[in-house]
Amino acid sequence: MSPASSDMHIRNDGANPWLLKLDPRARIVASFLFACTVIALHGFVALSIALACSLLLLISARLPGAKTMKKVMTMDGFIIFMLFMLPFTTPGEFWFSIGPFNATWEGFYKALEITIKANAVVLTLLALVGTIDAIVLGHALNRLRLPQNLVHLMLFSVRYIDVLKQEYARLRTAMKARCFTPGNNLHTYRSIGYLLGMLLVRSLERSERILEAMKCRGFQGKLYLLKEFHFHRRDRFFSLFSLLILIVLLAVDQHYG
Amino acid sequence: MDKLIDLQNIHFAYPNQAPVLNGINFSLKAGEKIAINGPNGAGKSTLFHIMVGLNKPNAGQVHAFGQIRKTEADFKEVRRRIGLVFQDPDDQLFCPTVAEDIAFGVLNLGLTVNDALLVVEQTLSELHLEHLRDRATHNLSGGEKRLVSLACVLAMKPDVLLLDEPTNALDEKTQERLVEILNALPQAMVIISHDAHFRRKITKRYLTMENGLLITPDPKCKHAQ
Numbered sequence: 001m002s003p004a005s006s007d008m009h010i011r012n013d014g015a016n017p018w019l020l021k022l023d024p025r026a027r028i029v030a031s032f033l034f035a036c037t038v039i040a041l042h043g044f045v046a047l048s049i050a051l052a053c054s055l056l057l058l059i060s061a062r063l064p065g066a067k068t069m070k071k072v073m074t075m076d077g078f079i080i081f082m083l084f085m086l087p088f089t090t091p092g093e094f095w096f097s098i099g100p101f102n103a104t105w106e107g108f109y110k111a112l113e114i115t116i117k118a119n120a121v122v123l124t125l126l127a128l129v130g131t132i133d134a135i136v137l138g139h140a141l142n143r144l145r146l147p148q149n150l151v152h153l154m155l156f157s158v159r160y161i162d163v164l165k166q167e168y169a170r171l172r173t174a175m176k177a178r179c180f181t182p183g184n185n186l187h188t189y190r191s192i193g194y195l196l197g198m199l200l201v202r203s204l205e206r207s208e209r210i211l212e213a214m215k216c217r218g219f220q221g222k223l224y225l226l227k228e229f230h231f232h233r234r235d236r237f238f239s240l241f242s243l244l245i246l247i248v249l250l251a252v253d254q255h256y257g
Numbered sequence: 258m259d260k261l262i263d264l265q266n267i268h269f270a271y272p273n274q275a276p277v278l279n280g281i282n283f284s285l286k287a288g289e290k291i292a293i294n295g296p297n298g299a300g301k302s303t304l305f306h307i308m309v310g311l312n313k314p315n316a317g318q319v320h321a322f323g324q325i326r327k328t329e330a331d332f333k334e335v336r337r338r339i340g341l342v343f344q345d346p347d348d349q350l351f352c353p354t355v356a357e358d359i360a361f362g363v364l365n366l367g368l369t370v371n372d373a374l375l376v377v378e379q380t381l382s383e384l385h386l387e388h389l390r391d392r393a394t395h396n397l398s399g400g401e402k403r404l405v406s407l408a409c410v411l412a413m414k415p416d417v418l419l420l421d422e423p424t425n426a427l428d429e430k431t432q433e434r435l436v437e438i439l440n441a442l443p444q445a446m447v448i449i450s451h452d453a454h455f456r457r458k459i460t461k462r463y464l465t466m467e468n469g470l471l472i473t474p475d476p477k478c479k480h481a482q
Contacts (some may be wrong), residue, residue, distance in 0.1 A: 170348045173311055177341045178413065179360035181334065187364050191352075194361075198351040201395055228479075 002108045012163040019060045020131055022237040024140035035121045036248045046253035053245060054123035061127040068126060075122050079114065084109040115120055117120040134158045139227040164203060171195055260320070261286045261417050261445055262308055262339070267317035277303050279469030280317070281294035285417065285445050292448045293457040295466030302344060302448045305419045308447075322416070327390060337366060337368070340415030344422050350394040355386075355405050358394055363415045364414075380412040384438060396421050400431035405436070418446040424455050 019027075038050050058068065087095065092106030132140065138155040142148070175191070182188050211219075263287040270276040277300035295303055306312040307319065310332025319326045321335045343349045352358040356377050362375060363373040379386045386408060389401060397405060403423065410418065420439075424432050436458045439446070450456050456463055465474040 170343075170345075171351050173306075174343050174349045175351070175361075177309055177311060177336055177343075178409070179336050180361070181333070181365070191361060194352045196358070197353065198395070200346070201277040205395065 001204065017060055017062045018234070019057065019127065020063055021234065022238050023231055024132045024136055025144055025229055025231055026235045026239050027132065028137075028140055028144065028229070030239065031124050031128040033246055034124050037249055038117050038120050041117070041249060041251050041253045042113070043256045044113070044116075045256045046249050047113065047120070049252060051116050051120045052125075054120045054127065057127040059125050063131070071126060071130075072119060072122055078116075079118060083111040083115060086114075090226065118215070126224075136227070139225050140229065141227045143227075143229055148223070155223075160203075160206075163206075164199065167202060168195075168199060170199070199201050258284055261287055261322060262309070262447075263320035264304075265318045265320070267304075267307060268465050269300070269307060269312060269314045269321070270448065271303075276312070276315075277469055278307075281469070282320045283464075283471055285447060287416075287445055289445050290460035291446075291464065292447070292450055292460050292463040293466055293471070294400055294449070294451055294453075294456070294463065299427055299466045300469060301466050302421050305421055305449070308419060309339050309341050312333055337413065337456055338415055339419060341419045342410050342412035342421060342423060343406055344425065346406040347395075347397075349403060349406045349409060350397075353391045353393060354357075355392050355394055355397070356381075358405065359409050359412045366413060370474070380408050382385045384408050384411070386392060399426045400428060403427060404434065404438075404460075405430065407435075411442075416444060418442065418444045419450045420446060420450075422449050422451070424452050 034050075038047070041050060077242075087103035087107035088101045090104050090107030090110055095103040095105045095108060097103065097112050129137070135155065135158060138151055138158065141154070142151045144157035172195075175195070180191065182192070262283070264281055264283040267278050267281040267283075268276065269278040273318075274440065281304065283304070288439075295301055305314060307314055308321070310326065310329065311321070322328050322338060324331070326332055326335055330451075343387045352361055356374075359380055360370075360373045363376045364370070377390075381390055384407070385405060386404060389397065389405060392401075394402070395407065403425075407420075407423070423435060423439075427435065432455065436455065439448075439459055446459075448456070448459060463474070464471045467474075
């Protein structure tokens with residue numbers, strides 16, 4: 001099995017990094033437990049080790065640097081305002097002030113802690129779960145006994161997101177053919193609104209057609225996912241090793257925190 | 258100067274795919290009606306998209322209305338004067354109601370809302386579609402969608418009409434309506450159609466697209482030898 005065979009940025013030359021050969025289920029569970037553990041950590045020693053672990057995983061997965069950085073930056077973009085606000089809103093020892101606003105060291109440490117936690121978790125997810133092909137991920141989640149509805153929702157999204165994208169592109173082309181040039185005016189906003197509304201209505205109608213077609217083939221609310229996974233020795237080793245690291249992380253945090 | 262559209266030696270290939278058009282020469286004069294047929298995927302729709310600048314040729318020149326057209330800005334004017342009716346009406350109709358969809362193109366031409374509504378009424382009555390005025394576009398029948406998408410383009414008063422398989426999935430009655438409407442229009446038009454009867458009702462001139470070239474087909478009648 002090659003879990004990332006259709007993933008674009010993984011070279012499929014038979015020399016896949018060891019990390020990508022692991023059972024997807026082991027990778028999902030490991031990253032989930034890692035996230036839970038990292039959230040529970042408080043001390044900077046343990047957090048630094050966690051961040052180092054995730055960086056190591058990232059290198060092992062041989063992800064392209066620039067693209068990965070961009071993804072991480074996107075995530076950081078979501079929390080950046082909170083990080084800048086924290087020093088000014090947390091009470092504690094005086095650090096510096098801008099006008100009437102006083103920043104505190106406690107707030108700064110809090111912000112740093114959150115940054116390290118968030119980045120460690122995201123990097124691990126990118127390395128372990130982000131490298132699993134979307135379809136394989138769906139199958140793996142199904143085998144991990146996740147609620148069927150969620151798995152189906154995910155698999156259908158994967159299947160139809162491109163259809164939606166194409167529908168959007170066709171509509172935009174047709175709009176262009178009728179001389180539409182986007183600008184900062186009411187006509188543009190209304191037209192874009194119509195476009196999105198129509199996409200929504202069409203998706204709804206398409207989903208009904210798909211369901212009807214499925215019913216015609218005897219669908220009774222159950223989908224059959226046929227993929228089998230095999231837990232190899234390297235998976236057992238990886239699971240054990242991950243568990244060990246998590247315990248060490250917690251112990252270090254107890255000791256220094 | 259009397260050529261509305263003049264394509265010279267057009268070559269085109271989609272990225273990473275075999276070439277679709279291999280040196281097309283094509284011209285359309287005012288009032289002329291030309292039908293094109295050819296196998297699926299031969300590049301007929303692509304040819305239309307090149308005429309209005311939605312695809313840019315890899316080589317060759319597009320002349321429209323007496324000028325060579327290269328940049329997006331050039332084609333903005335071309336799209337005002339060439340009306341393209343898409344193969345799938347669903348690609349074209351995206352506003353909540355028929356009236357709004359017809360008004361969309363007219364508003365893009367810079368008319369005020371009141372003037373646009375006048376054009377909408379006028380177009381609807383010319384095509385006898387007044388009863389569809391406030392219907393939701395996605396609830397129309399296939400035939401109604403086709404006629405409305407034609408109305409949307411006609412409302413912009415183009416000099417040239419490009420119709421991409423207009424008889425697709427139309428019943429006979431609607432097809433007759435379409436023939437009536439098209440024959441009454443003064444515009445020059447190019448029609449892609451696989452329906453020989455429909456083609457003959459509109460025009461005598463027809464071309465076939467084969468291997469990326471437009472050719473005048475040999476008469477298929479057995480007495481023609």
